[in-house]
Amino acid sequence: MSTSPRQLKFGAILTGVGTAQNEWLHPEIPGDASIDIDWYRQQAQQAEAAKFDLIFIVDSPYITPDSAPHYLNRLEPLTLLSAVAGATSKIGLVATLTTSYTEPFNVARQFASLDLISGGRAGWNVVTTGLEGAAGNFGREQHIDHTERYRRAGEHLQVVQGLWDSYEDDAFVRDKQSGVFLDPQRQHRLDHQGEFFSVTGPLNIARSPQGQPVIFQAGISESGRNLAANFAEGIFAGVDNFEDARAYYQDIKQRTAAAGRNPDHVTILPGIAPIIADTDEQAQAIDRERHGELDLHKALVQLGRPFNYHDFSQYPLDEPFPDLGDLGSNGYRGHAEHIKHVAREQGLTLRQAAWRFAAPFSNFVGSPKTVADEIERWFVEGAVDGFNIRVGAPGEFARFTNEVLPLLRERGLFRSEYSHSTLRGHLGLPVPVNRHSAARVAQAVTVGEHLQAVGA
Amino acid sequence: MSTSPRQLKFGAILTGVGTAQNEWLHPEIPGDASIDIDWYRQQAQQAEAAKFDLIFIVDSPYITPDSAPHYLNRLEPLTLLSAVAGATSKIGLVATLTTSYTEPFNVARQFASLDLISGGRAGWNVVTTGLEGAAGNFGREQHIDHTERYRRAGEHLQVVQGLWDSYEDDAFVRDKQSGVFLDPQRQHRLDHQGEFFSVTGPLNIARSPQGQPVIFQAGISESGRNLAANFAEGIFAGVDNFEDARAYYQDIKQRTAAAGRNPDHVTILPGIAPIIADTDEQAQAIDRERHGELDLHKALVQLGRPFNYHDFSQYPLDEPFPDLGDLGSNGYRGHAEHIKHVAREQGLTLRQAAWRFAAPFSNFVGSPKTVADEIERWFVEGAVDGFNIRVGAPGEFARFTNEVLPLLRERGLFRSEYSHSTLRGHLGLPVPVNRHSAARVAQAVTVGEHLQAVGA
Known part of the structure; x- marks a missing residue:
């Protein structure tokens, strides 16, 4: 077994009844899987046993009677992942939430709370909501314009991240001897005034073990790519072939560098739905048969x-x-x-x-070796940092975890054990230094002042 | 042991570091209790072992550096209770959330999700937010006026309850044979247009085992009492002596009847913080000593x-x-x-x-018998339906559960075992009939049509 310094990252998109058209008919999938918290707990445990980096919950706040089953009836992502947190201990927990129809103060609290509840495993997949009908659920006659949505998303994120820095790491002294609970010098108002939001702060919750929840993004439009370059630490992109994936990957890494950020600090994980069988022929036959039923x-x-x-x-x-x-x-x-x-x-x-x-055919169809080879190719040739695997029927997911992952481990491409217990740890992301602590350190002139500034 | 048809109800207000001024200094309470989910899980289990009806989480979205410790640093209520749900199986889970700075569509989803996650144990304590500074966290220069806040709360509640009726009980057919997932005739848009909100719906989540989450309220102003009379199924009122409690109780029951509702379907549970010792003298000494340290x-x-x-x-x-x-x-x-x-x-x-x-003295101070007597008096003489017990140090809560509750059980006033597994079941509240099912039943003329209308 060799070890590569660069390691694959895997997410599990837990979809309840499944996202493919007829997937809810699968005999292994209960009709109410999308509202069954135990279903999610078990799949999260299955993913954690396989040492996945994270589980991922998609979302959107609008449906029509014609919407597919997985849109029609499902749990709200933050409550869902808070409930899953207690059934797991290592795996990251990434929830989708829109910036178009939420208040940054509420969003900052929800994710900070999930982050503390899970011991530093929370991530936020930032979306702007693509369906015009959503406007009608939030008192607007018209959906917010695409360009404005992305400007709003950027400002929303700035506010949320600002609120997450309300407290320096050592702000809550909690010294029972002196009776000091909070050091007010290390609590900070935000006093943000912008185009869309004005928020005074401070937040009423401390920083978590990973400093701030991890920011995910999924945009592929020009505005989406720019938002990702500036903020995203993980990307769940909807690319459907190798060439597009590689072009997207290189574009995002370049934009990230151009924005003054380290391109290694954005992990690109397209969503895929592998079909695995004993042989390539059998897998292709399954794919064709399913497709024929659509x-x-x-x-x-x-x-x-x-x-x-x-x-x-x-x-x-x-x-x-x-x-x-x-x-x-x-x-x-x-x-x-x-x-x-x-x-x-x-x-x-x-x-x-x-x-x-x-109703696409899958890109990853074949024997375990064929699927592992294809994953390795995309990874080594610079199209991805890993994948988000769409999880429907547990038996199919088990073929991936039990038959594909061991091959990738043999090649030194994927972990056998967790070496961290936070999502930032899994993804190799730094813990962001609180901006106010950073400012104090920057102002310190001598070594002694520096040590005092960082609370050493 | 006698049994009374009317039974006491108990809630446990889990406060993390405690709400009394110096409570966080108590040696049993960790300084970070308010952000420690295991602390809440353990206290919820302690309350469930004692057959409490519910746990209760208070909240507010604004702090100052001078705010008391339990306001400064705490988990967000919905994520908190979703995480506690998996560590419990019977006890009700009531979260406080404001109507002044939230969107009804998001609130409806969050509570419906908690309700499904917990198997029908969710309750919403509806508040309008009393602190003017909250406005600054939500982009407003001024806090919403008190009268307008309550009008908004009433409409917010109407919208949320309307969204909770988006699906009749049998709307999700999930028939794999026929391939029918949803019966679109039993999915209903809301199309609400009001003074504050316009919301089309439908919601994207099915009804829970208790039909709708239970509505709590805490208002004691004129507007608060009227909102409670029209909507509340439980009341967490801040009354501090027997006479005021009885006057409040009778007023709320009368207003509820005047609003055309059954007064038995609103359970009034003031919050109290008992101090229990072996003798009355010892308990009074503890109360005096604590008070002297304030x-x-x-x-x-x-x-x-x-x-x-x-x-x-x-x-x-x-x-x-x-x-x-x-x-x-x-x-x-x-x-x-x-x-x-x-x-x-x-x-x-x-x-x-x-x-x-x-920094009040407690009303319930004494030996277990004295405290049980006082609880019985308030209950029998028509001042309360039960109490919400403020839980700080686990040892003090244990004196209540282990020494006071057995006396009330001997008197036939409190359950020894749960007879239900939903919050509505515990509180003796009916499961609300979906308004669209009710309309169909009302329109049915013959017995056969009736049976068909209710899906029998």
């Missing part, structure tokens, strides 16, 4: 989602993908642009586009 | 809290309680009015008012 109408609904549930049933199926003009630019813009671009470049019909984007 | 300056800060942290140190201590005019009417109005009223009626000096209201 419903075109449902695929058209799903295809419409990045375009704000645009009704694609109005177009002829076997003519070129329709010209949609600006449609989707205020929705999931990056996804919508990708679909339009590929459909145009490759001359896809609507039917082909529906299958391709809304 | 700090007048801290009591003045705490006295200022209902008046938006008004600075009482500017007034002479031994002259009559100052004339504050309207001060406090936009804060914790009910508390502020009560303090001003009692101080005037009884001719208290500022010093006397500080001790009386901000």
